[in-house]
Each structure stands twice: as C-alpha cells, then as structure tokens.
Amino acid sequence: MGLFTSRKTVFVDSDILVIGGGFGGCGAAYESRYWGRDLKVVVVEKANIERSGAVAQGLYAINCYMGMQWDENQPEDHVRYARNDLMGLVREDLGYDIARHVDSSVHMFEEWGLPIMLDKETGRYQREGKWQIMIHGESYKPIIAEAARKAATEVYNRIMVTHLLMDKTRPNRVAGAVGFNVRDGNFYVFRSKAVIVAAGGASHIFKPHSVGEGMGRTWYAPWSSASAYALPIQVGAKMTQMENRIVLTRFKDGYGPVGAYFLHLKTTTENAYGENYEPTWYDSIKELVGDYVDHQPVPTCLRNHAFLQEVTAGRGPIRMVTKEAFKDPHKETVGWENFLGMTIGQAVVWASQNIDPKETNPELVMSEPYVMGSHATCSGAWASGPEDYAPSDYQWGYNRMMTVEGLFGAGDTIGGTAHKFSSGSFTEGRIAGKSAVRYVKDLGSDQPQLNETECEDLKAVVYQPMENYEVGRNEIVAGTVSPSYILPIHGLQRLEKIMDEYVGGTSTNYLTNEPMLTRGMELLSMLKEDLDHIGADSLHQLQRAWELQHRVWTSESVTRHTMFREETRWPGYYYRADHPKLDDTDWHCFTLSRYDPESGEWAMEKAPVHHIID
Numbered sequence: 001m002g003l004f005t006s007r008k009t010v011f012v013d014s015d016i017l018v019i020g021g022g023f024g025g026c027g028a029a030y031e032s033r034y035w036g037r038d039l040k041v042v043v044v045e046k047a048n049i050e051r052s053g054a055v056a057q058g059l060y061a062i063n064c065y066m067g068m069q070w071d072e073n074q075p076e077d078h079v080r081y082a083r084n085d086l087m088g089l090v091r092e093d094l095g096y097d098i099a100r101h102v103d104s105s106v107h108m109f110e111e112w113g114l115p116i117m118l119d120k121e122t123g124r125y126q127r128e129g130k131w132q133i134m135i136h137g138e139s140y141k142p143i144i145a146e147a148a149r150k151a152a153t154e155v156y157n158r159i160m161v162t163h164l165l166m167d168k169t170r171p172n173r174v175a176g177a178v179g180f181n182v183r184d185g186n187f188y189v190f191r192s193k194a195v196i197v198a199a200g201g202a203s204h205i206f207k208p209h210s211v212g213e214g215m216g217r218t219w220y221a222p223w224s225s226a227s228a229y230a231l232p233i234q235v236g237a238k239m240t241q242m243e244n245r246i247v248l249t250r251f252k253d254g255y256g257p258v259g260a261y262f263l264h265l266k267t268t269t270e271n272a273y274g275e276n277y278e279p280t281w282y283d284s285i286k287e288l289v290g291d292y293v294d295h296q297p298v299p300t301c302l303r304n305h306a307f308l309q310e311v312t313a314g315r316g317p318i319r320m321v322t323k324e325a326f327k328d329p330h331k332e333t334v335g336w337e338n339f340l341g342m343t344i345g346q347a348v349v350w351a352s353q354n355i356d357p358k359e360t361n362p363e364l365v366m367s368e369p370y371v372m373g374s375h376a377t378c379s380g381a382w383a384s385g386p387e388d389y390a391p392s393d394y395q396w397g398y399n400r401m402m403t404v405e406g407l408f409g410a411g412d413t414i415g416g417t418a419h420k421f422s423s424g425s426f427t428e429g430r431i432a433g434k435s436a437v438r439y440v441k442d443l444g445s446d447q448p449q450l451n452e453t454e455c456e457d458l459k460a461v462v463y464q465p466m467e468n469y470e471v472g473r474n475e476i477v478a479g480t481v482s483p484s485y486i487l488p489i490h491g492l493q494r495l496e497k498i499m500d501e502y503v504g505g506t507s508t509n510y511l512t513n514e515p516m517l518t519r520g521m522e523l524l525s526m527l528k529e530d531l532d533h534i535g536a537d538s539l540h541q542l543q544r545a546w547e548l549q550h551r552v553w554t555s556e557s558v559t560r561h562t563m564f565r566e567e568t569r570w571p572g573y574y575y576r577a578d579h580p581k582l583d584d585t586d587w588h589c590f591t592l593s594r595y596d597p598e599s600g601e602w603a604m605e606k607a608p609v610h611h612i613i614d
C-alpha cells in the first residue's frame with residue numbers, strides 16, 4: 001500500500017456526469033435539466049466554473065450566430081462556410097445540427113444578461129462579420145455559469161478528472177470517472193449512467209513562442225490541457241482529424257486575436273515594405289491545392305500559408321495596418337476594448353512596448369499549433385450524428401455519443417465540426433445533454449456497474465507522483481534534478497520540444513515528414529515510459545502531472561494521424577514535406593484512430609466525407 005492511498009474516497013452518484021464546466025459543459029448541464037427534470041445532473045470541474053475554461057477572461061464577439069430571425073444566414077450557409085474553410089472536410093450533419101440551434105442559445109445568453117451590441121440603424125445585433133456578433137463580454141463566462149449552476153443538481157469545483165471508468169457487466173460502456181480534489185486531496189469516484197466530456201482543447205502540446213516566465217502566455221488558455229481527448233482515447237473511443245491542428249495569425253507577443261480587426265475595423269496586412277503580399281503567392285498556392293484558393297472567403301490555412309511564405313522570402317515582419325482605422329475614434333475604441341474584454345495581455349504588451357496602433361502598425365505572427373475542435377479546425381472524437389439528418393454510417397445510436405456507449409461530448413471534444421466557437425460549443429452541449437437524457441431513460445434497469453478493484457487500483461495510480469516525490473526527494477543534492485523522478489514542468493518542456501521539432505511546430509516552420517514523425521514517435525514512447533516516474537511535491541503539481549499525461553496521450557494521437565494522412569491538406573497549418581500537395585483522390589476523407597485499451601495497439605482507418613448540402 002502506498003503512502004497516499006489512505007486518502008479519503010468520496011463516492012458521487014449521478015444519472016448524467018458532465019466533465020468540464022466550460023461552454024460545452026454549461027450547455028450540457030442546462031439542457032440535461034430541461035429534458036431530465038427528475039435526473040441527477042452533476043458537473044465536475046478542475047477549476048471553478050465561474051471563471052473556468054477558454055472564456056475565463058471574457059470574449060468580445062460571439063463568432064457563430066446565424067441571424068435567422070432577420071434572414072441574415074441559414075444553417076446550410078454555415079455548413080458551406082465551414083466546409084470551404086476546412087478544404088472540403090467537415091461532418092456536415094453535425095455542423096448543420098449546431099447551426100440550426102445556435103441562435104436560440106444566443107437569445108438565451110441575452111435573456112440571462114449578456115450585453116450584445118446593437119446596430120443603431122437596423123436595431124439588429126451589431127455584426128462584426130458575416131457570422132460574428134459583437135458583445136460586451138468580460139462577464140460572458142460568469143453569466144453562462146450561473147445558468148449551469150442553477151440547472152445542475154451539484155457542481156464539484158476543483159476536481160481534476162484523471163480517468164474514465166468502464167462498466168464491468170458490458171464491454172465498451174462507460175460507468176463514470178475518477179479524479180482528485182486539488183484543494184483537499186480527496187479521491188473522487190463518480191458513478192454515472194451517462195458521461196458527457198466537455199473538457200476543452202489543448203494548448204502546450206507544441207512549444208510556444210513565449211519562453212521562461214512568459215510561457216503561460218499563449219493564445220488558447222494554458223489550462224486547456226487535452227483531457228477532452230485523452231480521457232476518451234484511453235477507453236477506446238475513436239478520434240478523427242487529430243492531424244488538423246490549428247495555427248493562428250495573432251498580434252505579436254500578446255497573442256491578441258485578429259478577427260475584430262479584419263472584419264469590423266476592416267484593417268489589412270502588409271509586408272515590411274508596405275506591400276500587399278497575398279497576390280504574390282496566388283499561383284504557387286493554386287499549384288498546391290487547386291481551386292480551393294479561389295473560394296471565398298479564402299480558407300484560413302491558405303491565408304496563413306501566404307504569410308509564412310512572405311516571411312520565409314525575407315520580407316517580414318508582417319504588420320496589421322491600423323494607423324488609418326485608428327484615426328476614427330469609434331474604431332480606436334473598439335480596437336482597444338476588443339483586447340480589454342478578451343485578451344488583456346495584448347493591451348499590456350502594447351503599452352509596455354510603446355505601441356500605439358494609431359502611430360505604429362503592430363506586428364503579427366503565426367502562433368504555435370493548438371489542438372481544438374471548435375475554432376477553425378476540427379480535431380476530436382468521432383460522434384454519432386442527428387437521427388433526422390445524419391447519413392446511416394454516421395449514426396450508431398444517440399446524437400453526439402462517441403463510439404463508447406454512454407459517452408457523449410461537446411465543444412472542443414467533438415471532431416469534424418469547425419467554427420462552432422463559444423455559442424456553438426454551448427449549443428453542442430445542449431444537444432449532447434438532451435441526447436444523454438434519452439440514453440439514460442432508455443437504459444431502464446440495465447445499469448452500468450463499477451469495478452471496485454479498478455477504482456482502488458486507480459487511486460494508487462493517481463497519487464503515485466506524490467509518492468515518487470516523497471521517496472525520491474532525499475536523493476537531490478542541489479536544485480530540482482532528481483535521479484528518480486522528473487517534475488511535471490520538465491516533462492512538459494520535453495513534450496513540447498519533441499512535438500515542435502518532429503511533428504511540425506514553429507521551429508521547423510510547421511514542416512514534417514515520415515522519418516521525422518517516426519523519430520518523434522520513438523521519443524514520445526520514451527517520454528511515456530518516464531511518465532511513471534513523475535514527481536509531484538503538492539496537489540497543485542499533481543494536477544500538473546495529470547495534465548501532462550493527458551497532453552502526451554493527445555500528442556501521440558496527433559502524431560499518428562499526421563503520419564497517416566499522406567498529403568498536405570492544409571498548407572499553413574502544417575506541411576508533410578514528403579507529400580507536399582493536397583490529394584483529393586486519396587485523401588478526401590476523414591482520418592480515424594482507435595487505441596485498443598486491451599492490446600495497447602492503435603489502428604488507423606479512413607471514413608468517407610458525405611456531402612449532404614450542395
């Protein structure tokens with residue numbers, strides 16, 4: 001028996017367990033209550049849902065709103081938009097399903113107190129772009145969290161979920177999850193009939209531009225730690241498009257988003273010599289991807305590609321031309337407020353570097369890659385589609401159920417549906433919640449059972465890093481280096497270096513090939529072996545240790561998918577140098593992977609892309 005297995009175990013029973021109280025999780029809790037009045041709905045969150053997840057700092061725009069009440073857009077239009085941006089590959093059934101319901105979510109946000117800007121002339125919501133509406137969103141997250149808190153039977157904050165639990169009576173059926181309280185150290189066993197994973201995307205998979213003390217400054221939240229992928233992967237759920245990592249144009253050093261600038265302020269970019277560089281690269285892009293370059297709007301990855309080519313040609317840095325726009329006092333206010341309400345660090349960086357966008361055109365950079373299912377990429381779990389709309393091979397039961405029975409997902413967790421953003425993630429949570437209620441009701445007396453020995457074994461595994469530290473720390477003679485353990489930060493830096501150098505990070509200009517990926521896989525397996533020897537000196541570090549585990553599992557999946565897809569589908573997101581072109585003949589398909597928990601083997605396959613909308 002280990003030193004730390006004497007910690008208290010708390011058992012929590014529920015009908016529906018929501019893992020992660022971000023946008024997807026809040027939507028799931030809200031809708032589960034609506035359809036399941038008498039059900040026990042529990043939310044478990046590693047931080048505090050009041051300010052957790054990617055929207056912790058607030059947002060300045062809701063990037064997915066159709067405006068059907070004013071006939072601005074129809075759901076079909078959004079599917080075409082996302083399909084175009086993803087170079088043809090999206091789950092049109094899932095995307096349509098979100099688009100047809102997303103407006104109602106936004107209307108509820110407004111009812112709950114979110115201030116949405118209005119266009120003074122039309123009285124409609126103020127558009128930032130065709131799909132985006134502008135909000136005063138510093139308190140966006142607390143407003144949405146309040147609704148989830150009122151809907152859920154119980155919310156358990158400060159509990160990091162480490163593993164899912166499977167049913168002992170029936171293979172491939174989920175039965176709950178385990179985790180630990182990062183404040184009091186208690187071990188939690190959540191028994192549940194259905195589980196909805198809504199644990200967000202992944203930053204810090206690849207080495208960020210920021211270094212040293214600044215490494216916590218990334219675009220996607222540093223606490224987006226890949227649990228959304230690692231939890232389902234480890235119990236054998238199929239994943240899709242994990243190679244579709246996102247790289248974003250961002251303001252330098254503060255990672256401030258550019259959407260409000262391009263779309264509302266109508267600013268443009270130029271190279272270091274004041275030239276519009278995008279036309280320079282038109283012919284060469286056409287050579288790589290064919291007609292996709294002629295689509296409007298130009299796919300995000302291709303805009304990235306032109307930027308990267310221009311910098312490589314020696315004509316960087318690329319700047320956002322703000323001097324003109326900022327002469328207009330309204331635009332100047334929007335330009336600053338955009339960051340004050342969403343990415344305050346960017347405003348601070350500008351102040352500290354003497355950058356006034358009225359006087360200086362600020363520099364842009366390409367970010368390091370992130371793994372996400374909700375922005376302009378669609379990595380995540382392979383999910384069943386809506387009964388009334390999905391083709392038969394995209395349906396195996398309940399909407400948003402993964403290939404594991406009773407395991408649902410929403411937001412960054414679910415693959416194939418890009419451009420859902422905050423509102424679409426919440427909406428997908430609602431869809432998953434409704435569907436999970438039906439699943440639970442259909443279960444009848446056939447309830448999942450926990451394997452108690454498995455829970456006891458996991459308890460020992462979860463606290464092992466603290467034991468490693470306790471035993472090994474006496475061997476340290478100086479500093480933090482021990483012969484018998486590695487600290488979470490050391491493991492994280494090693495992971496980021498492997499992914500950066502071998503799997504297409506910034507230091508290789510997003511370039512990789514089969515031999516590099518093979519070596520990357522070898523180094524990842526060595527890292528995985530060493531993860532048994534992580535040392536945690538506190539509960540906080542124990543959380544870091546488990547976040548690292550989840551990031552490593554996700555990285556392995558990204559690497560395997562990148563190896564499998566033998567083409568460069570999205571130049572500007574990454575390049576397979578050994579297969580430099582888009583190949584619609586062989587690769588107009590989804591990539592799927594499955595880790596087999598019994599054998600420890602991974603299997604890869606292709607799945608067809610069904611075009612439902614013309």
Ligand code: SFD
Nearest residue numbers: 020022023024046052053054063161199200411412421422
């Ligand atoms: O400008 C565990 N996003 C934007 N969306 C918009 O609608 N408009 C914007 O303006 C957006 N922009 C933007 C955005 C994000 C960020 C960081 C910036 C700017 C700076 C994207 C949205 O935020 C995103 O699409 C959604 O939030 C995704 O929702 P979801 O539910 O998939 O993820 P989450 O909200 O991060 O929540 C995850 C939760 O899970 C918790 N968690 N809990 C327990 N155990 C574990 N193991 C856990 N692991 C994670 C998290 O703490 C969190 O609460 S712009 O750039 O385009």
Ligand code: AMP
Nearest residue numbers: 063129132257258259260262263297376
């Ligand atoms: P961002 O601020 O880059 O995260 O983008 C916010 C929203 O604006 C997303 O819906 C993007 O797809 C969109 N967007 C950003 N830049 C552009 C652009 N140059 N052209 C069209 N859409 C854009």
